[in-house]
Amino acid sequence: xxxxxREEAPERPILYDVDRLAVRAARRDxxxxxxxxxxxxxQVYSFALYETRxxxxxxxxxxxxxxxxxxxxxxxEERSEHAxxxxxxxxxxxxxxxxxxxxxxxxxxxxxxxxxxxxVASPTADPADEVATRDLAARAWAAIDELSDxxxxxxxxxxxxxxSAQEIGLVMGRSPGAVRVLVHRALRTVARRLG
Amino acid sequence: xxxxxxxxxxxxxxxxxLPVASDDVGxxxxxxxxxxxxxxxxxxxxxxxxxxxxxxxxxxxGGISATADPAAAAPxxxxxxFPGSLPVLGPDxxxxxQPDRRGRGYLLGxxxxxxxxxxxxxxxxxxxxxxxx
Numbered sequence: 575x576x577x578x579x580r581e582e583a584p585e586r587p588i589l590y591d592v593d594r595l596a597v598r599a600a601r602r603d604x605x606x607x608x609x610x611x612x613x614x615x616x617q618v619y620s621f622a623l624y625e626t627r628x629x630x631x632x633x634x635x636x637x638x639x640x641x642x643x644x645x646x647x648x649x650x651e652e653r654s655e656h657a658x659x660x661x662x663x664x665x666x667x668x669x670x671x672x673x674x675x676x677x678x679x680x681x682x683x684x685x686x687x688x689x690x691x692x693x694v695a696s697p698t699a700d701p702a703d704e705v706a707t708r709d710l711a712a713r714a715w716a717a718i719d720e721l722s723d724x725x726x727x728x729x730x731x732x733x734x735x736x737x738s739a740q741e742i743g744l745v746m747g748r749s750p751g752a753v754r755v756l757v758h759r760a761l762r763t764v765a766r767r768l769g
Numbered sequence: 770x771x772x773x774x775x776x777x778x779x780x781x782x783x784x785x786x787l788p789v790a791s792d793d794v795g796x797x798x799x800x801x802x803x804x805x806x807x808x809x810x811x812x813x814x815x816x817x818x819x820x821x822x823x824x825x826x827x828x829x830x831g832g833i834s835a836t837a838d839p840a841a842a843a844p845x846x847x848x849x850x851f852p853g854s855l856p857v858l859g860p861d862x863x864x865x866x867q868p869d870r871r872g873r874g875y876l877l878g879x880x881x882x883x884x885x886x887x888x889x890x891x892x893x894x895x896x897x898x899x900x901x902x
Contacts, residue, residue: 603830603834604829604830604831604833604834605827605830605831605834607826607830608823608826608827608830611822611823611826612823615814615819615822616811616812616813616814617811619812619813619814620811620812620813623812624809632814633814633818636814636818636822637822637825640822640826641825641826641829644826644829644830644833645829645833707807710804710807710808711807711808714804714805714808714809715808718805718809729805729809730809732784733784733805733806733809734809734810734811735811738785739781751777754777754778754780754781755777757777757780757781757784758776758777758780761780761798761801761802761805762798762801764801764804764805765797765798765800765801768800768801768804
């Protein structure tokens with residue numbers, strides 16, 4: 575065995591924000607913000623949908639996030655206290671705050687689970703496969719539902735938004751090591767639930 | 770209880786799609802990771818919502834642009850005097866406002882040469898016409 579995976583994986587520094595030019599353009603001309611909006615609207619909406627499980631609530635959160643981001647562009651710092659940030663990490667920090675407010679509202683006005691999401695998440699054409707996939711998806715969703723807010727968010731950011739541990743750390747205000755621990759624990763919980 | 774560090778890094782590599790040794794991440798964890806990858810897909814908002822919010826953001830951006838300092842937003846330009854332009858002198862013009870006299874001389878010289886050339890051409894043309902065939 576060559577020990578693949580045993581070696582210490584080096585921290586992957588975020589050397590360059592891919593949105594740097596678009597951010598500068600949006601600072602000069604707020605109309606140029608639309609490019610950033612088009613790029614990230616689905617990501618923010620999807621994150622909000624996984625958290626709220628309600629299309630309307632996800633739309634409300636998405637709207638709040640982008641309006642806040644547009645108004646707050648002059649305050650966006652590419653270099654934060656500890657590490658270089660990215661526009662996406664900043665956007666998702668805004669999203670987390672908006673979701674925390676939304677969650678407080680939802681606790682007072684609870685809604686049902688998002689069945690529509692399960693219907694979308696079945697890419698197979700074969701009915702038998704589709705039933706099996708739906709069953710697996712339902713079990714996976716049930717397992718994710720039982721995770722704590724923080725672990726669920728880490729899982730969604732890692733799997734849906736495909737963020738690195740470092741970028742998730744920037745979003746959640748945690749170190750990359752702490753994010754890896756959260757991912758590991760969440761994955762272990764899901765694995766246990768799935769049997 | 771904390772997981773051993775190599776396992777954390779191995780899972781990180783697995784989720785990045787990098788090769789991981791089979792004894793670093795067990796089959797149960799691999800299956801859970803695979804299942805989550807299959808299940809957790811990205812959802813897109815409706816076209817109507819996306820375009821509606823885009824319009825609202827454009828309006829908001831227009832408001833921000835309008836309230837911004839117009840002097841800072843205006844492009845800066847500088848007038849450059851054409852060297853041969855004739856002076857429009859007022860009684861309180863300083864010497865610094867005087868046009869470049871050398872440029873004015875070039876302009877007058879060029880006009881004289883052009884006039885002489887035209888006159889020469891006209892004379893030659895009349896001479897050719899009046900010559901008996």
